[in-house]
Amino acid sequence: MTRLRWALADGLTLVGRELGRLRHDPGELVAALMFPAVMVVLFGYVFGSAIQVPGGGDYREYLMPGLFAMVTFSSVMGVMTRTAADASRGVMDRFRSLPMARSAVPFGQTGADLLVGLLMLAVMVAAGLLVGWRAHLGPGPAAQAVLLMVVLRYALAWAGVYAGLAVRDDRVADALVPLFLPFTMVSNAFVPTGGMPGWLRFLADWNPVSALTAAARELFGNPGAPAGDPAWPLAHPVAAVLLWSAALLAIFVPLSLRAHRR
């Protein structure tokens, strides 16, 4: 029992560390919060001016769930780079030489990312409301959509922990960050998958980004429901997101904890 209490206390100390970093480096926080807001303007107005939503509707209404998904997936990259930086600079060794719970490090990191994620989500919602996006089905379904994002984000953060421990070098981690963009764009977040070539459409339909986007569209009542006979994850997006989250946690929590104990 005391062990569990210490693990929790250590985890909270590390959450506090991440928040302290943000406070001392407000530039990073502002940049992190600017990113989603810039995306709203960039995609909503630049691309949106030339894109027709199938089945009708406002493109910015169509776009916002995709951007929510994109911001959710950014946790992998953030947690990966922070973990890799700790591992390569010896901070991880210092943690490991302390009489603290070893599992506290990943729990602290993922916990802190969750707080950052909520903040980013709030900024996104504000930006969305400004450009005319609305949650049409009321607070209940909207809260469910936010909950789904939070759950998936937390699961993705664990993938980030493992990736960071695997690369162990913050320069490599930084070099991997740009891969994030194609991964999120091969999805239904910005354009419908229906017009993509078959192989690409297959990747896009099964991309978890698409499942989260589709779930958010459904729960917010935004346009863009897939027509005809969509792939399973798009036809059952809420279940797909929950399955993805469970699978990610089942794989990466044990892997990360083992990597930490090694």
Next chain:
Amino acid sequence: MTDAIVVAEGLRKSFGGVHALRGLDLRVRRGTVCAVLGPNGAGKTTAVRVLATLSAPDAGHARVAGHDVVRQAGEVRARIGLAGQYAAVDEKLTGRANLRMFGRLSHLSRREAHRRADELLDRFGLTEAADRRVGGYSGGMRRRLDLIASLVRRPEVLFLDEPTTGLDPRGRGEIWDAVRELVADGTTVLLTTQYLDEADRLADDVTVVDHGRVIATGTPDELKATIGDRLDVVVEDPAALRPAAAVLRGLAGTDPTTTGDDRLSVALPGGGLRLAGVVRELDRAGVAAADVRLRRPTLDEVFLRLTEEPVR
């Protein structure tokens, strides 16, 4: 050596095909500074990582502060501090925030962690910089913060892995002062270094490591005694170097090395050679000597002698 606080016996550790430790034995007496000396790749860092519970040995065992580093790793961690050649502190936090965090993670109460951070910052001259982000610190300040971050819980044994590598002379002096102060408090220090003068100035005992094994142990003086005193001769006329070398060869029984246009150095076999005799012999050979000096060898010379010998 009955009161050994660090005891390692037959430690082995390989990474793929690389044998970092090949049966390393080590003893550190309580309250002393032990320097583990060796060239790059000798296995120094691996040894420290094993003793600090960061990696498990393939074979052999070690006890630190009375506890086994593998089976009782938690007990060991509660009694050690580790500072490395990389400043393992969070660059985005202030010095004070770093120390408080490590204090909390060492399971001090919040109040105690704050008090201890202030105390350490004050004692090691970092109070002024305490509320600045570590990213803006000089190399020496950063290393000092790294060192005191390992002290928050008053460790019985402090492991310092190349604590001054890459520091300027001033930074090195600051670290040395800090280590001396800790030892005065009763902390046992095991430090690895590739600087001989560091070992000479700080260490009570020196363990020379090469190729993952110990090749010599002793106090700095004992190690110097193993290769005998050295005789340095400076001649007035470089042309006299050759006859002077012949004289030294006759006295020492080994070939002297030329250490400059006008100077020679030779290792002497154990004792019995007096300066006056050397001067007389040089005089007899018609060599005008500008300087003749009998001295203890430096640890560098001991080290070179030890590590250049063909390895078994």
